[in-house]
Structures are given as C-alpha cells and as structure tokens.
Amino acid sequence: MEWILALFNGRSLAILGAALAMGLAGTGSAKGVGIAGEAASGVLTEDPSKFGQTLLLQALPGTQGIYGMIISFLILLKTGLIGGTPIELTTAQGFQFLFAALPIGIAGLTSGIAQGRASAACMGLIAKRPEELGKAMMYPALVETYAVLALLISFLMWLGIPV
Amino acid sequence: MTIVAMSKLRVIAPQNVRRPLLKELARLGCVEIGSSADHLADQEWAEVLEKFNENSETDRYLSLLTTARELLDKYAAVKSGFLTSRRQVTEQEFQSEKIVEEACAAAEKLNELGRQITIGYSEEGRLAAKRAALMPWQSLDVPLDHPSGKYYRVLFGVSPAAGIAPGELAEAAAAGGTADLRLISSDREQNYYLLLLHAGSFDEVMDVLKAKGFSLSSFKDSPGTAGENILRLDCQLREVAARRGELIGKIKALADQKAPIEQAIDKLTIENRREQLLNTLAGTKKTLFIEGWVPKASEAEVAKILENQACAYQFDAPDEDEEPPVLLQNSKLVAPFSMVTELYALPTYSSGLDANPFMAFFFLIFFGLMMGDVGYGIIITLVSWLILKKTRPAEGSIMKRLMQLGFLCGLSTIVWGAFFGGFFGDAVKAFSTHMLGREILIKPILFDPMADPMTLFILSLVFGFIQIFLGMCLNAYKLIKHGQILDAVFDVGFWLLILAGVPVCLLNVNAGLIVMAAGALGVLCTAGRSKSGFLSKLAGGLGSLYGITGYLSDILSYSRLLALSLATAVIAQVMNTMGTLGGPTVLGWVLFILVFIVGHVFNVAINILGTYVHTSRLQYIEFFGKFYEPGGRAFSPLFNKTKYVEIIKEGK
Numbered sequence: 001m002e003w004i005l006a007l008f009n010g011r012s013l014a015i016l017g018a019a020l021a022m023g024l025a026g027t028g029s030a031k032g033v034g035i036a037g038e039a040a041s042g043v044l045t046e047d048p049s050k051f052g053q054t055l056l057l058q059a060l061p062g063t064q065g066i067y068g069m070i071i072s073f074l075i076l077l078k079t080g081l082i083g084g085t086p087i088e089l090t091t092a093q094g095f096q097f098l099f100a101a102l103p104i105g106i107a108g109l110t111s112g113i114a115q116g117r118a119s120a121a122c123m124g125l126i127a128k129r130p131e132e133l134g135k136a137m138m139y140p141a142l143v144e145t146y147a148v149l150a151l152l153i154s155f156l157m158w159l160g161i162p163v
Numbered sequence: 164m165t166i167v168a169m170s171k172l173r174v175i176a177p178q179n180v181r182r183p184l185l186k187e188l189a190r191l192g193c194v195e196i197g198s199s200a201d202h203l204a205d206q207e208w209a210e211v212l213e214k215f216n217e218n219s220e221t222d223r224y225l226s227l228l229t230t231a232r233e234l235l236d237k238y239a240a241v242k243s244g245f246l247t248s249r250r251q252v253t254e255q256e257f258q259s260e261k262i263v264e265e266a267c268a269a270a271e272k273l274n275e276l277g278r279q280i281t282i283g284y285s286e287e288g289r290l291a292a293k294r295a296a297l298m299p300w301q302s303l304d305v306p307l308d309h310p311s312g313k314y315y316r317v318l319f320g321v322s323p324a325a326g327i328a329p330g331e332l333a334e335a336a337a338a339g340g341t342a343d344l345r346l347i348s349s350d351r352e353q354n355y356y357l358l359l360l361h362a363g364s365f366d367e368v369m370d371v372l373k374a375k376g377f378s379l380s381s382f383k384d385s386p387g388t389a390g391e392n393i394l395r396l397d398c399q400l401r402e403v404a405a406r407r408g409e410l411i412g413k414i415k416a417l418a419d420q421k422a423p424i425e426q427a428i429d430k431l432t433i434e435n436r437r438e439q440l441l442n443t444l445a446g447t448k449k450t451l452f453i454e455g456w457v458p459k460a461s462e463a464e465v466a467k468i469l470e471n472q473a474c475a476y477q478f479d480a481p482d483e484d485e486e487p488p489v490l491l492q493n494s495k496l497v498a499p500f501s502m503v504t505e506l507y508a509l510p511t512y513s514s515g516l517d518a519n520p521f522m523a524f525f526f527l528i529f530f531g532l533m534m535g536d537v538g539y540g541i542i543i544t545l546v547s548w549l550i551l552k553k554t555r556p557a558e559g560s561i562m563k564r565l566m567q568l569g570f571l572c573g574l575s576t577i578v579w580g581a582f583f584g585g586f587f588g589d590a591v592k593a594f595s596t597h598m599l600g601r602e603i604l605i606k607p608i609l610f611d612p613m614a615d616p617m618t619l620f621i622l623s624l625v626f627g628f629i630q631i632f633l634g635m636c637l638n639a640y641k642l643i644k645h646g647q648i649l650d651a652v653f654d655v656g657f658w659l660l661i662l663a664g665v666p667v668c669l670l671n672v673n674a675g676l677i678v679m680a681a682g683a684l685g686v687l688c689t690a691g692r693s694k695s696g697f698l699s700k701l702a703g704g705l706g707s708l709y710g711i712t713g714y715l716s717d718i719l720s721y722s723r724l725l726a727l728s729l730a731t732a733v734i735a736q737v738m739n740t741m742g743t744l745g746g747p748t749v750l751g752w753v754l755f756i757l758v759f760i761v762g763h764v765f766n767v768a769i770n771i772l773g774t775y776v777h778t779s780r781l782q783y784i785e786f787f788g789k790f791y792e793p794g795g796r797a798f799s800p801l802f803n804k805t806k807y808v809e810i811i812k813e814g815k
Contacts, residue, residue, distance in 0.1 A: 133506075135507070149723075
C-alpha cells in the first residue's frame with residue numbers, strides 16, 4: 001500500500017493532468033493537421049501557387065494542441081512546478097487538477113481530428129475556387145468552437161481549485 | 164452606410180464611336196455593361212438586332228508580349244525588394260502607342276532569342292543522346308566505320324543483359340560459322356559486342372545469334388573510334404552551351420525593355436477586354452445597343468460622356484422583378500470591413516440593408532479584445548501600415564482593404580491591451596523579476612483577465628447580448644421597411660421583450676420576470692398564426708418558444724471572447740517564462756532574446772488567424788443569422804484594371 005500512496009500523491013496526479021491536457025489535445029491537433037496536410041499536398045500538385053491558402057487551412061486544426069498546452073502550463077504554474085518552488089498537494093487537490101485537464105484533453109483530441117477532416121474537405125473547395133477562402137475557413141472554424149468551450153471550462157475549473 | 168441606388172442604362176450608340184466610348188466609360192469606371200446579345204434569343208429582338216462582331220487585333224500581340232515577359236523573368240530576373248509597388252505612369256504615358264510599338268518590337272526580338280534557345284536545347288538533347296549511345300563502346304579502339312573487306316565483316320551488336328550470358332553467346336557464334344564475338348562492355352540493360360566474321364558465314368551466324376536475342380547496331384555519321392566521336396560530341400555540346408550563354412546575354416541586354424513590355428501588356432489587356440465586351444453586344448448595321456447599370460449618383464457624368472459621343476440614352480429605375488447589382492457605399496473607416504461581409508455574401512439589392520457599419524463596430528471591438536495586447540497591437544498596426552506604404556496596392560483591392568483592416572484592428576488591439584495591461588503578455592513582469600531582480604508591474608486600466616476572468620466572461624456575454632439584440636432590431640427594421648409590420652411585432656418584437664427582460668431583471672427581478680413573461684405569452688399566442696386550428700396554433704407557439712435555447716446558445720457562444728483572450732495572454736506568458744529560464748547570465752540573455760522574438764512572432768501569427776476566424780464567425784453566424792439576406796451580385800463596372808503599372812489620373 002505504501003508505494004500506491006507514494007505514487008498517487010497530489011503532485012503526480014496534477015502532473016498526470018498536465019500530461020493528459022497536452023498529450024490528448026496535442027494528438028488531436030497532430031492528427032488533424034496531418035489529415036489537412038495530406039489533402040493540401042494533393043491540391044499543390046495541381047497548382048503550387050495555392051501554398052499560402054492551403055497552409056492557412058492546414059493551420060486551423062493546430063489550435064487544439066495550443067489550448068492543451070495552455071491548460072498544461074497553467075497547471076504546472078499553479079502547482080509551482082515551473083517558475084517557483086513545488087507546493088505540496090493533497091491527493092484530492094491532485095485529482096482536481098487531473099479532472100480540470102479532462103475537458104480540453106478529450107474535446108481537443110476529438111475536435112482536432114474532426115477539424116482536420118473539415119479542413120481537408122475545404123482544400124478541395126480551394127482547389128476549384130481559391131477566391132472562396134473566407135468561406136472555406138468557416139467550416140473548420142465551427143468545429144473549433146467546442147475546443148474553445150472546453151478550454152474555457154478547463155480554465156474555469158483550474159481557476160477554482162484552491163491551493 | 165447604404166446599398167447604392169442603381170439606374171438601368173440603355174444606350175444606342177453609333178458603331179464608329181464604340182472604342183472611344185468604351186474607353187471613356189472605363190476611365191470613369193462606374194458603368195457595368197451587360198451582354199445585350201442575350202436578348203437575341205428572343206424572336207422579336209432578333210428581328211431588329213444582330214450580334215456584333217469585333218475583330219480582335221490584340222490577342223496576337225498579347226501572347227507575344229506575355230511570352231517575352233516570361234523570358235525576361237526566366238533569364239534576366241532582377242532581384243526586387245521584399246515589398247515592391249507597381250510602377251507609376253501618367254495617363255498620357257500609358258496611352259502612348261509608341262511605347263506599345265517599341266515593346267512589341269522588343270518582344271519580337273526576345274521571342275526570336277527564346278526560339279533559338281529552345282532550338283539549342285533540343286540540339287543539346289540530340290547530341291547528349293548520341294553521346295550516351297556511344298559511351299559503352301568507348302574502350303574499343305576499332306573505328307566504328309571500319310570498312311568490311313571482301314572476306315570479312317566488322318560488325319557491332321547488343322544483346323539484353325537479362326538474356327543469354329556473353330560467354331555462351333560467343334560459343335554459339337563460333338559454333339554457327341567462322342566468327343569471333345567479343346564482349347566490349349556491359350551495363351544493366353545490355354551487353355555490347357564486337358563481331359568479326361567471315362563474309363560467307365554471315366547468314367548462318369546471324370540466324371543463330373538473332374535467335375538468342377542478339378541484334379546489330381549501326382553508327383551513322385560517326386567516323387573514327389567511339390572515343391574520338393565522344394570527344395567531338397563533347398566539343399559540340401560545349402559550343403551549344405556557349406551559344407546559349409550568348410543568347411541569354413542578349414536577353415539580359417534587353418532587360419530594360421521589361422517596363423515598357425509590362426505597360427504594353429496592361430494596355431493591350433484593357434483593349435482586349437473591350438473587344439471581348441463588344442463581342443457580347445447586339446446592334447444593327449450602323450449602331451450598337453448597350454445595356455447596363457449605373458449608380459444613380461453618377462448619372463450626370465455618364466450622360467456627359469454619352470452626349471459627347473452622340474449617343475441616344477435613357478436612365479430608368481430598376482423594375483420590380485429585376486435584381487440590380489449591389490455596390491456598398493461606406494465611410495472610409497467602415498469600408499475595409501466590407502471585405503469581411505463580402506467573404507460571407509453581399510446583401511440582396513432588395514433588402515436595402517447594409518450591415519457593414521454595425522458589423523464593423525463589433526468586429527473592431529472583438530478583434531482587439533481577443534488579441535488584447537499593446538505589443539501585439541503595435542506589431543499588427545506597423546506591419547499593415549508598412550505594407551500599405553511600400554506596395555501601394557490598388558484602390559479597392561483585397562490587399563488594400565485587408566491591410567487597412569489590419570491597421571484598424573491593430574489599433575483596437577493596442578487599446579484593449581492597455582485596458583488589460585498586456586504588453587507581450589506579462590513580458591515586463593517576467594523580465595524585471597528574472598533578469599533585473601526586482602518586480603515591475605504595469606497596471607491595467609480596467610482589469611487583468613488572467614486574474615479576474617469572470618468579469619471578462621460577463622463582459623463577453625454582455626457584448627453578445629447587445630449584438631444579438633441589435634441583429635433582431637435590424638430584422639424588425641427590415642420587416643417594417645417592407646411593410647410587414649405585424650411580422651415585425653410578432654416575430655421580432657415579442658422576442659425582443661423576452662431578451663429585454665434579462666437586463667431589467669438585474670434592476671428589479673419581478674419587473675424583469677413580468678417583461679419576459681409578457682414577451683413569452685406574445686410569442687406563444689402569435690407564432691403559430693399561419694396555422695389553422697387552435698391546437699396547431701398553440702403547437703406552433705410552443706415550438707417557437709423552444710427557440711429560446713437558440714438565443715441562449717448564441718449568447719453563450721460569445722464566451723469565446725474570453726477564451727481566446729486568455730489563449731493570447733497565456734501563450735505569451737509561456738514564451739516569457741521560457742525566455743527568462745536562463746536568468747541574468749550571458750547565455751540567459753541570448754536565450755531571452757531568441758525566445759522572445761521567435762515565440763512572440765509565433766503567437767501573433769497563430770492568434771491573428773484564430774482571432775480573425777472567430778471574430779468573423781460571431782458576425783456570420785450569431786449576428787448575420789438574425790437578419791441578413793445574402794445573395795446579392797457584386798457591381799462590376801468596366802474600369803482600367805492594370806497589373807503592372809499604376810495609372811495616375813490627371814485633372815479632367
């Protein structure tokens with residue numbers, strides 16, 4: 001039992017939370033940007049002058065990873081793991097940080113992939129009608145709403161955790 | 164502020180003035196000319212008019228000039244600066260026929276040089292292929308044109324590398340008759356042989372060898388050994404390359420012709436467009452029928468031109484069932500924002516409602532709020548201003564409006580940054596604490612969203628409430644303008660009451676609830692009015708009332724203002740934390756400067772994209788969704804569109 005208690009102390013749980021926020025959301029973005037990138041290179045074989053436009057669309061699913069990093073960073077900051085001395089956390093507090101990381105972790109993972117697919121589909125639109133970039137950007141952006149909301153909730157949870 | 168009122172223009176012009184007429188109209192740039200030949204599908208029209216045919220003279224010169232320009236780009240590229248603007252020419256210079264003639268002459272010369280270069284390349288290809296074919300025989304000292312004697316033959320041949328082995332083939336040759344087959348060389352595809360045989364056994368030996376995959380090679384016009392031939396070919400290849408160098412040198416000497424060629428391309432493109440336009444018109448033997456749209460305010464100017472060219476013309480108000488093209492007229496401040504609206508869709512002419520001024524107001528606020536940083540604001544403003552200054556993009560072009568938009572949004576970002584106390588995130592605090600050893604804080608004018616996010620959350624929802632309320636008011640305005648007063652009261656008015664109850668609640672809960680209840684009752688009673696039967700009416704009312712969830716989610720959608728504002732601030736904080744990790748050491752300073760520059764540039768770039776997309780989304784979905792009627796066709800007048808030169812208009 002001793003080692004379980006030692007392992008599941010507050011600090012490791014908080015670190016697990018930070019790891020999940022970044023890891024899951026980062027995976028979502030990586031997959032999303034990858035999917036969009038594959039479609040982009042297809043468009044570019046036909047018309048290399050569309051590099052800028054396709055790059056813009058490809059960058060859209062990249063934000064989930066950044067949102068994950070924000071929450072991850074904030075958890076590390078509040079627990080004193082960066083920019084200060086680490087503070088002692090109770091197991092309950094550790095779990096609270098872990099839970100606060102879940103919204104952006106989960107929503108970041110799924111919305112990143114979904115947004116990547118929407119971006120990839122919009123590449124096809126750009127291939128035929130490059131002047132409609134403004135509209136093409138809106139479809140992936142609608143997916144991102146849920147990552148933004150998840151970020152917001154994760155942030156509010158993080159803010160409310162007493163340390 | 165408004166959608167410009169349009170007049171329908173119909174002109175009958177004498178055919179002989181068609182070119183000067185269109186030239187003058189293009190100079191004015193406010194007449195959209197439709198294709199009057201479309202009427203010819205109608206039998207009655209077709210009896211009077213016929214399609215006009217304009218001979219195109221510009222096509223040939225345009226392709227000549229374009230090819231010449233490509234050649235100059237390829238062989239005599241001038242290194243241009245990062246931001247360059249179009250060359251300025253006066254109208255008089257632009258119209259000069261002499262420059263076009265000179266440009267065409269230069270283009271002709273350039274194309275001839277280009278043609279010779281192409282010939283050189285194909286010659287080079289031919290020589291290189293010949294050389295490659297001789298390479299396997301390089302080690303052989305027997306001349307390729309060695310004469311065969313009365314009793315013997317000297318032959319050359321190949322067999323596929325995947326086929327029979329050279330040793331076996333030689334044995335087969337010896338067995339077939341008096342012959343000696345020697346392997347000269349081999350590569351991945353073929354083995355190369357020298358075959359000496361007695362003239363008498365030629366047929367027998369060849370039959371044996373051919374059956375085993377051997378075939379003869381012949382070398383035409385190749386006196387001497389393979390090595391001598393290769394040396395000769397190398398010499399010729401060098402000559403070809405040297406000649407190409409000379410030709411490219413001649414092209415480079417014509418580099419100064421690029422400016423006139425580009426100017427001529429612009430001029431001829433305009434003329435070409437005019438010719439194409441003329442080909443869409445209908446006319447009689449001596450006249451042309453022109454039909455189009457003119458902004459009502461420009462009627463007088465257009466009339467003056469038409470009178471000067473002795474045309475018969477008529478301005479009419481658009482018919483009920485006609486959809487004139489849409490031109491938005493906004494103040495200088497609002498005009499750049501029309502780009503955001505146009506990316507969505509233009510409003511219909513009949514809706515008569517231009518949402519730009521309202522949209523611009525919120526766009527500016529939201530963008531600044533989400534970026535919310537003095538440092539980033541300064542960067543955005545400066546970069547936009549620099550690009551505007553250096554490239555002088557054409558009036559009304561996407562680039563121009565985008566940069567004007569950037570300039571204004573940058574200013575807004577500075578203001579919000581001051582409100583929130585952000586200067587490259589918390590750069591001042593992080594820098595002073597870790598690098599200078601004492602903490603310096605900048606006080607925000609309003610509050611710090613990182614420390615007090617709930618205040619910004621409420622502020623975001625308040626902005627959302629105001630924008631949605633305004634959107635509904637605009638819808639009511641539109642309905643009233645079209646005479647649907649009852650619809651305005653029932654479908655919008657009651658909802659406005661429900662929404663208005665929310666702020667009233669804050670002052671007095673009971674009063675607020677009464678207002679909301681009154682609104683809800685109104686919706687319940689009237690929303691199903693088009694249905695028949697009491698129960699269906701009630702069901703319609705209830706269904707409509709359920710739409711309250713839509714308003715709720717619309718307003719909550721504005722919480723993204725807070726989320727993205729935090730995103731900018733926290734990423735900036737991450738960069739500053741990473742940058743100051745080294746402390747006040749030499750290495751620490753290097754790290755700080757590097758991370759500061761790279762990190763903040765990254766943050767600005769990624770956040771401009773995110774902020775722009777989400778600001779636009781709030782306009783398109785939450786705001787426009789309430790009232791906007793998309794689907795207008797953009798007004799596209801005939802004007803002198805130039806790609807390479809900027810025409811400076813002289814006084815009229």
